[in-house]
Amino acid sequence: MVQNADGQPVRIGVVGLGTIGSGVVRLLVDSADHIGRAAGRPIEVAAAVVRDAHKPRDLPLPAARISTDIRTVSRDPTITLAALLVGGLEPARSMMVELLEQGKDVVTANKALLAEHGPELFDLARRLGRSIAFEAAVAGGIPIVAAIGECLAANRIESIRGILNGTSNFILTRMEEDGSTYAEALAQAQARGYAEADPSMDVDGTDATQKLAILTHLAFGAWVPWKEIPRTGIDTVDIDLIRYAGELGYRIRLVALARRADGRLALRVAPALVRAGTPLAETRGAYNAVSIVGDAVGRMFFHGLGAGQMPTASAVVADIIDTVVGRAAITFRTTGVLSADTPTARLAGVDAMERHFLRILVTDRPGVLARITGILGDHGISIASVIQHDPIDAGGSAAGGRPGVPLVIMTHQARSSAVRAALDAIDASDVVHGRSACLGVLDE
Amino acid sequence: MVQNADGQPVRIGVVGLGTIGSGVVRLLVDSADHIGRAAGRPIEVAAAVVRDAHKPRDLPLPAARISTDIRTVSRDPTITLAALLVGGLEPARSMMVELLEQGKDVVTANKALLAEHGPELFDLARRLGRSIAFEAAVAGGIPIVAAIGECLAANRIESIRGILNGTSNFILTRMEEDGSTYAEALAQAQARGYAEADPSMDVDGTDATQKLAILTHLAFGAWVPWKEIPRTGIDTVDIDLIRYAGELGYRIRLVALARRADGRLALRVAPALVRAGTPLAETRGAYNAVSIVGDAVGRMFFHGLGAGQMPTASAVVADIIDTVVGRAAITFRTTGVLSADTPTARLAGVDAMERHFLRILVTDRPGVLARITGILGDHGISIASVIQHDPIDAGGSAAGGRPGVPLVIMTHQARSSAVRAALDAIDASDVVHGRSACLGVLDE
Numbered sequence: 001m002v003q004n005a006d007g008q009p010v011r012i013g014v015v016g017l018g019t020i021g022s023g024v025v026r027l028l029v030d031s032a033d034h035i036g037r038a039a040g041r042p043i044e045v046a047a048a049v050v051r052d053a054h055k056p057r058d059l060p061l062p063a064a065r066i067s068t069d070i071r072t073v074s075r076d077p078t079i080t081l082a083a084l085l086v087g088g089l090e091p092a093r094s095m096m097v098e099l100l101e102q103g104k105d106v107v108t109a110n111k112a113l114l115a116e117h118g119p120e121l122f123d124l125a126r127r128l129g130r131s132i133a134f135e136a137a138v139a140g141g142i143p144i145v146a147a148i149g150e151c152l153a154a155n156r157i158e159s160i161r162g163i164l165n166g167t168s169n170f171i172l173t174r175m176e177e178d179g180s181t182y183a184e185a186l187a188q189a190q191a192r193g194y195a196e197a198d199p200s201m202d203v204d205g206t207d208a209t210q211k212l213a214i215l216t217h218l219a220f221g222a223w224v225p226w227k228e229i230p231r232t233g234i235d236t237v238d239i240d241l242i243r244y245a246g247e248l249g250y251r252i253r254l255v256a257l258a259r260r261a262d263g264r265l266a267l268r269v270a271p272a273l274v275r276a277g278t279p280l281a282e283t284r285g286a287y288n289a290v291s292i293v294g295d296a297v298g299r300m301f302f303h304g305l306g307a308g309q310m311p312t313a314s315a316v317v318a319d320i321i322d323t324v325v326g327r328a329a330i331t332f333r334t335t336g337v338l339s340a341d342t343p344t345a346r347l348a349g350v351d352a353m354e355r356h357f358l359r360i361l362v363t364d365r366p367g368v369l370a371r372i373t374g375i376l377g378d379h380g381i382s383i384a385s386v387i388q389h390d391p392i393d394a395g396g397s398a399a400g401g402r403p404g405v406p407l408v409i410m411t412h413q414a415r416s417s418a419v420r421a422a423l424d425a426i427d428a429s430d431v432v433h434g435r436s437a438c439l440g441v442l443d444e
Numbered sequence: 445m446v447q448n449a450d451g452q453p454v455r456i457g458v459v460g461l462g463t464i465g466s467g468v469v470r471l472l473v474d475s476a477d478h479i480g481r482a483a484g485r486p487i488e489v490a491a492a493v494v495r496d497a498h499k500p501r502d503l504p505l506p507a508a509r510i511s512t513d514i515r516t517v518s519r520d521p522t523i524t525l526a527a528l529l530v531g532g533l534e535p536a537r538s539m540m541v542e543l544l545e546q547g548k549d550v551v552t553a554n555k556a557l558l559a560e561h562g563p564e565l566f567d568l569a570r571r572l573g574r575s576i577a578f579e580a581a582v583a584g585g586i587p588i589v590a591a592i593g594e595c596l597a598a599n600r601i602e603s604i605r606g607i608l609n610g611t612s613n614f615i616l617t618r619m620e621e622d623g624s625t626y627a628e629a630l631a632q633a634q635a636r637g638y639a640e641a642d643p644s645m646d647v648d649g650t651d652a653t654q655k656l657a658i659l660t661h662l663a664f665g666a667w668v669p670w671k672e673i674p675r676t677g678i679d680t681v682d683i684d685l686i687r688y689a690g691e692l693g694y695r696i697r698l699v700a701l702a703r704r705a706d707g708r709l710a711l712r713v714a715p716a717l718v719r720a721g722t723p724l725a726e727t728r729g730a731y732n733a734v735s736i737v738g739d740a741v742g743r744m745f746f747h748g749l750g751a752g753q754m755p756t757a758s759a760v761v762a763d764i765i766d767t768v769v770g771r772a773a774i775t776f777r778t779t780g781v782l783s784a785d786t787p788t789a790r791l792a793g794v795d796a797m798e799r800h801f802l803r804i805l806v807t808d809r810p811g812v813l814a815r816i817t818g819i820l821g822d823h824g825i826s827i828a829s830v831i832q833h834d835p836i837d838a839g840g841s842a843a844g845g846r847p848g849v850p851l852v853i854m855t856h857q858a859r860s861s862a863v864r865a866a867l868d869a870i871d872a873s874d875v876v877h878g879r880s881a882c883l884g885v886l887d888e
Contacts, residue, residue, distance in 0.1 A: 027598055027740055038597040040778050135595070141741035143587075143595030150771070151579070151587030153482040154471055154761035277721065279747065296471055296758035297585035301747040303723065314740035317598035325778045327594070327771050334484050334769045 010039065010324050011046035013073030013104070015095055016086035017066070019193070020109050020136070021048070022059055023313030024083055024320075029060040035317060039324040046079050047072045049095075070095050074102040081323050083316055084108040093117055100130050105328065107319040109136035109312055112201075115210035115226040118217070122332075131332035133319035138211045139164055139288040141311030142304040143318070148218040148292065149335045155294025157219040159259035161442070164211040166286035166307030167195045167202035168234045168254040172271075173284045176242050176251060182235070194286050194307055204233035205254065205269045212256040212269055218335070219258065219292070220265055222345035229347075232270040241359055241437055244389070244408045245273050250357070251281040255442060264348035273357050273441040279303065280442070349417075355384065355441035356411045356419045360426060361404030361433040368431045372407060375429070379422035381414045404433035416440065454483065454768050455490035457517030457548070459539055460530035461510070463637070464553050464580070465492070466503055467757030468527055468764075473504040479761060483768040490523050491516045493539075514539050518546040525767050527760055528552040537561055544574050549772065551763040553580035553756055556645075559654035559670040562661070566776075575776035577763035582655045583608055583732040585755030586748040587762070592662040592736065593779045599738030601663040603703035605886070608655040610730035610751030611639045611646035612678045612698040616715075617728045620686050620695060626679070638730050638751055648677035649698065649713045656700040656713055662779070663702065663736070664709055666789035673791075676714040685803055685881055688833070688852045689717050694801070695725040699886060708792035717801050717885040723747065724886070795861045799828065799885035802855070802863075804870060805848030805877040812875045816851060819873070823866035828854045848877035860884065 014021050025045055028035060036042040048066045057066075070091075073082050082104045086092050092113045099106050106125070108114070114121070114137055125132045135145045139162065148157065163169050167189050174185035186203070189195035201207045206226075213226035234254050245252050250273040258267050274281040279301050283289040288306025293299050305311035322328040362368045373383060389406040411419065423436050458465050469489055472479060480486040492510045501510070514535075517526050526548045530536050536557045543550050550569070552558070558565070558581055569576045579589045583606065592601065607613050611633050618629035630647070633639035645651045657670035678698050689696050694717040702711045718725040723745050727733040732750025737743050749755035766772040806812045817827060833850040855863065867880050 023740075031598060031600060031740070034600055035598055038778065141744065143591055146590065146595050147587055150766065151590050151762050152758065153765050154475060154479055154758050156475060156478055277726070279723070279726070282721070282723070282726075294758065296467075296475070296754040296761075298749045298752075298755055300585065301745075303745040303747075305742045308742075310740040311742055314596065314598050314738065317740075318595050321597050322594065325774050327774050330769050330771050330774075334482065 007041050009042040009044040010081065011044050011076075011079045012320065013047045013049065013076070013079045013082040014045050015049045015070065015073060015082055015084045015099075017048055017050050017057060017059065018085065018087075019309050020312050020316065021083070021085040022057070023309035024085065024316050025059050025061050027310065027313045027317050035321065039321045041324070043320060043324065047076060049073055070098055074098045074104060079104065081105045081107065081320065083320060084110065085316065086110065087112065089113060089116055093121070096121055097124065100125050100128050103128070103130065105131045105323045107133045107316055107323060109134070109316055111137040111207070111210045111214060115213045118214070119223060125332070131323060131329045133323055133328040133332070134214070135319050136312050136315035138214050139290055139302075140166065140304065140306040140308065141314050142288055142290060142302045142306065143315070144215065144290050144302055145218060147300070147302065148215065149331060152292065152294050152297060152300070155296045158293040158295060160215055160219055160257070160290065160292050161280060162212070162215070162256045162290040163253055163280060163283045163288050164256050164290070164306065165202050165205075165208040165254055166288055166305070167199060168208065169283065169288070169306075170194050170286045171203070172234060172237065172242070172252055172254065175237075175239050176246065179239065181239055182237070203235045205231040208254060208256045209269045212258060212267060216258050216265065216267060216345065220260070220345065222265060222343055224265070224267065224345045224347070230268045230270070234271055236437070237271050240406065241439070244359060244387070244406070245357060246276075247387070248357075248385070248410060249276050250274060250441070251276055252439065253280055253283065255280065261348040264346045266348040266352070271439055273439055275443065351415050351417045352440060353413055353415055355413055355443065356416065357439045357441055358409040358411070358419075358423065359437040360407045360409065361436070362407050363431045363433070364405040365431070369407070371429065371431065372426055375425050376409070376411070376422050379418045379425075381418055381422055382412045384410045384412050410441070451485045453486040453488040454525065455488050455520075455523045456764065457491045457493065457520070457523045457526040458489050459493040459514060459517060459526055459528045459543075461492055461494050461501060461503065462529065462531075463753045464756050464760065465527070465529040466501070467753035468529065468760050469503050469505050471754065471757045471761050479765065483765045485768070487764060487768065491520060493517055514542055518542045518548060523548065525549045525551065525764065527764060528554065529760065530554065531556065533557060533560055537565070540565055541568065544569050544572050547572070547574065549575045549767050551577045551760055551767060553578070553760055555581040555651070555654045555658060559657045562658070563667060569776070575767060575773045577767055577772040577776070578658070579763050580756050580759035582658050583734055583746075584610065584748065584750040584752065585758050586732055586734060586746045586750065587759070588659065588734050588746055589662060591744070591746065592659065593775060596736065596738050596741060596744070599740045602737040602739060604659055604663055604701070604734065604736050605724060606656070606659070606700045606734040607697055607724060607727050607732050608700050608734075608750065609646050609649075609652040609698055610732055610749070611643060612652065613727065613732070613750075614638050614730045615647070616678060616681065616686070616696055616698065619681075619683050620690065623683065625683055626681070647679045649675040652698060652700045653713045656702060656711060660702050660709065660711060660789065664704070664789065666709060666787055668709070668711065668789045668791070674712045674714070678715055680881070681715050684850065685883070688803060688831070688850070689801060690720075691831070692801075692829070692854060693720050694718060694885070695720055696883065697724055697727065699724065705792040708790045710792040710796070715883055717883055719887065793861075795859050796884060797857055797859055799857055799887065800855045800860065800863045801883045801885055802853040802867065803881040804851045804853065805880070806851050807875045807877070808849040809875070813851065815873065815875065816870055819869050820853070820855070820866050823862045823869075825858045825862055825866055826856045828856050854885070
């Protein structure tokens, strides 16, 4: 905790002046009056650390305060708090250790670092009497970390459903609204600064999975190595799937799920069908959303910008204020999760009982439909609807002229293990082209 | 702040064992393990105060701990925290003063008390070094007080739109979905325990207005006597208005609004048209919703149960935990609003520039439409659409056989002062029956 001292400015360090770091510096300067009131004293960026000190920056920060040496922050005894705003694992991890060991409280937005090294870093901070605040690491501007850790503290959390990756959601929304192909939508996301030059962590579901691992710690008090969470990205979704789902009154969203299941936790990140008009389905563009069910509060829903410079900076600065006034230290001390002592979650299998949406590309000849539905029936899967679409013309399709006729099937409730087994048999048949698509349907 | 002490139970007092108080006692007992972990020590209800000690109660609380004397809580030096869960102004105000003066931190859900006496009570608490926490006073289980006061602290709040009264929203939703009349829907709300025997504070907008006054303090740092906020309740809404709005793609919701307008605040509570499919329109039943725009975070949306025993108890217990761990004291000290020094808000006039939805009951004879539209034109109001409905049959109408033919008009953007003036002229004409209805249209 930074001590209150007669309105003297709090001197903080900002490590990383990329998109988020620049936003934080700007917000601290542009809203200095407002933020100073909330913190009880002015907040001053005393030092910033970057990779390239010579890069031109249009920031309200004297060049003399910018260096490439973490020690300008960590070894300055007048700096008590550091915002660690670099991504990835290294050098972020070493920097966090150096900052904590030198007695700094840390605020960070780095979800990969926490999902990978959270327990040991949080333990280190506790041993050293320091705090780590990380509201910005999950769902950008949505205060979901505070909501779960503090506001819903009286609740046993039953389940979480979230749209946690703004880039993926932007791409899916563009495909759905404009009929853009996946590649076109991704290029738009990159042009608008939502997606990195290498967007693989966003579109393969890694980013959402790391965030889900952090939320799972907070909500269920259990530690999950993020790589153990079953994960499918949106790179498996094409424009035809979005269209066929739309015809049935559904949208496709990348949904992160966590729920209690017989003393275990069922977790997954995957594209799923959500009914148009429901809150998750109406979450568009770079917005994020989280729906939480608590035993006392019932269903709570949060919606806000999950990506972008200023929404994330808003969350980082809220954490800086919380740290300055001393709330972060209390929260960090009392919220006992994310330590190495936290039990590892016992994961339930991924065998969800739900409706499934299938797209199977078949050779258009008599008897094919009977054969496919026969295989499904053999696996105990009953069918709610089948639509045989016209053959895809090469121009309109994302995949550009996939062979075969698309058969779109909505099943009744079925075990996903049974559906997968049936699809394996179906895909092995000589009337099916390529691998069939299978998405879960999240009815409310 | 209650001191941490070796896992010794924190002894608290609960004043009022009505719906909310009973819920709090139940939650503290049923979720004792979970709540004790979050608070760092067990929480024990050491004493409860009620109006009638002989009333049978099915609560996990020994009868010996229940009395009618506030002093069993306030004068017990081992009790450091009281949950004040009685409604209305007196004796709630005197009880709050007694509790604070005897050194107790207070948690309350009483929005009327805060809207009426907030500044002096908060000043008293500050002078005495005590805290008052009041998350449960606004929007039930939705953590909107924490969101504005803490999580969005880095933001200059631009506007708030909220559905803050669960009873009103339940009634409007029932009318819309079942075609219930206002009286039938109110009876259902009473049967389900959402509405009091005397529902006037809910349906006349008082409750939502008091909550808006509290949110306005938090968001804009200004004090507004709630009675100065222009207020219209849902008792002005009939089933026909809901139907006609529905035909145009809108729903009617009781919306509390606050926004900055040229250095002043524009505030109001009134039924308004919101487009179907938007988050406020899809807020149904006893749910509440709040949409906030901050300069950094953009638009945030919160949705959850705003009424009912356990959602409200969830918020009260979160505040109890916050007080026990010491966060509430910090928040109360640093959030400088709600003191007698808080400037009184300068209210903007209610002259909103928006589209308006009018329902005028006219005599069905030639030239009437021309006369009405002529008066609107004379006031500079241009019309987007006019629908002349068939005369209302007595059976289907809430008002039961209102005379005249309903003319439903949607205007283009117009000053509400001009619309009101035009309607006064229209209502004075000899072809119009009764008073015309006029609702604002909240396009996004």
